[in-house]
Amino acid sequence: MTREHLVHQIVVKKSFLCVGLDPDMKKIPAHLLQYDDPIFEFNKAIIDATSDLCVAYKPNIAFYECLGRKGWQSLEKTMDYIPQSMFTIADAKRGDIGNTSKKYADTFFEYLDFDAVTVAPYMGIDSVSPFLEYTDRWVILLGLTSNQGSDDFQQMKDSNGIPLYEKVISKAQEWGRPDNLMFVIGATHPDSFGTIRAMAQDYFFLVPGIGAQGGDLDMVVKSGRNPDMGLLVNSSRDIIYAGSGTDFQNDVRRKAMELQQKMAAHITL
Amino acid sequence: MTREHLVHQIVVKKSFLCVGLDPDMKKIPAHLLQYDDPIFEFNKAIIDATSDLCVAYKPNIAFYECLGRKGWQSLEKTMDYIPQSMFTIADAKRGDIGNTSKKYADTFFEYLDFDAVTVAPYMGIDSVSPFLEYTDRWVILLGLTSNQGSDDFQQMKDSNGIPLYEKVISKAQEWGRPDNLMFVIGATHPDSFGTIRAMAQDYFFLVPGIGAQGGDLDMVVKSGRNPDMGLLVNSSRDIIYAGSGTDFQNDVRRKAMELQQKMAAHITL
Numbered sequence: 001m002t003r004e005h006l007v008h009q010i011v012v013k014k015s016f017l018c019v020g021l022d023p024d025m026k027k028i029p030a031h032l033l034q035y036d037d038p039i040f041e042f043n044k045a046i047i048d049a050t051s052d053l054c055v056a057y058k059p060n061i062a063f064y065e066c067l068g069r070k071g072w073q074s075l076e077k078t079m080d081y082i083p084q085s086m087f088t089i090a091d092a093k094r095g096d097i098g099n100t101s102k103k104y105a106d107t108f109f110e111y112l113d114f115d116a117v118t119v120a121p122y123m124g125i126d127s128v129s130p131f132l133e134y135t136d137r138w139v140i141l142l143g144l145t146s147n148q149g150s151d152d153f154q155q156m157k158d159s160n161g162i163p164l165y166e167k168v169i170s171k172a173q174e175w176g177r178p179d180n181l182m183f184v185i186g187a188t189h190p191d192s193f194g195t196i197r198a199m200a201q202d203y204f205f206l207v208p209g210i211g212a213q214g215g216d217l218d219m220v221v222k223s224g225r226n227p228d229m230g231l232l233v234n235s236s237r238d239i240i241y242a243g244s245g246t247d248f249q250n251d252v253r254r255k256a257m258e259l260q261q262k263m264a265a266h267i268t269l
Numbered sequence: 270m271t272r273e274h275l276v277h278q279i280v281v282k283k284s285f286l287c288v289g290l291d292p293d294m295k296k297i298p299a300h301l302l303q304y305d306d307p308i309f310e311f312n313k314a315i316i317d318a319t320s321d322l323c324v325a326y327k328p329n330i331a332f333y334e335c336l337g338r339k340g341w342q343s344l345e346k347t348m349d350y351i352p353q354s355m356f357t358i359a360d361a362k363r364g365d366i367g368n369t370s371k372k373y374a375d376t377f378f379e380y381l382d383f384d385a386v387t388v389a390p391y392m393g394i395d396s397v398s399p400f401l402e403y404t405d406r407w408v409i410l411l412g413l414t415s416n417q418g419s420d421d422f423q424q425m426k427d428s429n430g431i432p433l434y435e436k437v438i439s440k441a442q443e444w445g446r447p448d449n450l451m452f453v454i455g456a457t458h459p460d461s462f463g464t465i466r467a468m469a470q471d472y473f474f475l476v477p478g479i480g481a482q483g484g485d486l487d488m489v490v491k492s493g494r495n496p497d498m499g500l501l502v503n504s505s506r507d508i509i510y511a512g513s514g515t516d517f518q519n520d521v522r523r524k525a526m527e528l529q530q531k532m533a534a535h536i537t538l
Contacts, residue, residue: 062372069338097416103331122391124418147366149393159428
């Protein structure tokens with residue numbers, strides 16, 4: 001998907017919501033377990049309940065992989081079911097040397113037809129550049145993540161006081177462009193959000209960490225928006241596990257709509 | 270597998286060779302393409318030709334994932350075929366937040382029954398600790414990798430001149446122990462090898478980068494060995510693509526034996 005198409009979707013839907021599809025057999029509503037493929041049935045219900053309220057879906061690959069071939073099939077069916085107009089993100093956090101990154105690109109961009117894949121920067125350019133060779137596909141590189149462990153290494157400062165995550169965000173702009181590269185910036189770092197936006201003005205940020213993890217949507221918008229909005233704010237568990245009864249779709253939709261309405265108030269494009 | 274068992278295997282086989290199983294449909298001998306599962310047939314042949322010469326196999330997960338469900342099945346069959354006495358490493362370089370890392374641990378330790386999985390440190394403790402809760406299973410954490418891109422961030426120095434990869438190696442020893450944690454240290458960094466060994470004396474290192482990438486086995490052993498050897502030296506393409514005819518197993522075995530014999534000369538345990 002092109003950057004223009006993504007921005008257009010945001011304007012039309014008055015939403016920059018990304019729904020994370022992290023289906024867990026132990027958490028999905030019990031009545032779905034009677035189906036042959038409960039994971040797909042769950043995702044299908046989530047997509048039906050939210051597709052007019054969000055612009056992106058982000059399957060977390062770990063939740064499919066752990067079910068082996070069966071999980072892989074659920075993922076394929078989910079990708080087929082997601083409407084064409086949605087931006088799709090493989091949350092895979094891959095990162096390897098060149099020939100291996102190429103295989104991951106084959107997997108996510110060709111075999112599964114995702115628009116974007118999350119990538120970890122530790123191994124440097126070799127982990128990123130093979131993905132950037134695809135037209136209208138995206139790398140979403142980990143910058144400053146929302147978890148507690150982001151303190152362990154991402155905040156390490158060099159002799160000039162520049163933290164690792166800023167180095168990652170600067171360096172990656174030598175490899176990619178605002179139309180094929182985004183950054184993961186956690187909503188749990190309100191003090192850093194504005195600085196990061198100043199460093200990467202034209203880039204989209206994928207923002208996890210609002211809701212349960214403590215991040216605040218208003219802060220994210222205030223410090224993080226750019227003229228094209230430039231934000232995809234993710235919510236996974238808060239939305240997909242909003243209900244557990246046979247009518248869970250209603251709870252899911254209500255929760256997604258709450259967020260979308262807050263977002264709509266900010267969209268002035 | 271316990272550390273004692275691994276060391277015992279190294280002594281008995283006079284080898285600390287790890288064979289990387291990176292099967293690529295475009296590179297495997299042409300006569301294998303007639304089989305229903307060429308990837309598995311290729312791996313089976315490699316395992317038959319090398320299992321008395323190496324102590325570990327390391328399937329690179331990208332090469333299976335890119336074939337979808339079919340590739341997943343080849344990986345499962347390969348894992349079933351590898352003899353029980355071998356140390357098995359899922360080269361997956363995963364790294365995510367806690368609940369997702371737990372799912373990856375389910376995948377590699379339970380569903381596929383690997384002894385070890387490679388993990389990327391960028392997201393900190395959350396990416397590592399869920400794997401360490403398993404008994405006799407291992408995290409192999411990226412330290413200083415063998416690729417060119419390792420210069421981009423791993424070598425970044427803090428205000429005391431300590432590079433990021435050293436911070437990773439120090440910090441991770443607060444989380445794991447020599448019986449459940451190893452580090453990936455590339456053979457392409459001869460000047461750093463000794464210092465890294467001094468920082469992590471009792472730990473095993475998984476060492477990529479000898480052969481085609483330019484690393485030297487003698488240097489690795491001289492600077493990197495510890496009293497239990499403490500090394501698993503990997504070779505992937507140099508061994509598995511040593512031949513392309515119907516007799517490729519002979520070439521594969523010859524190449525693996527060359528390396529094993531060089532290793533044997535160093536084993537004085």
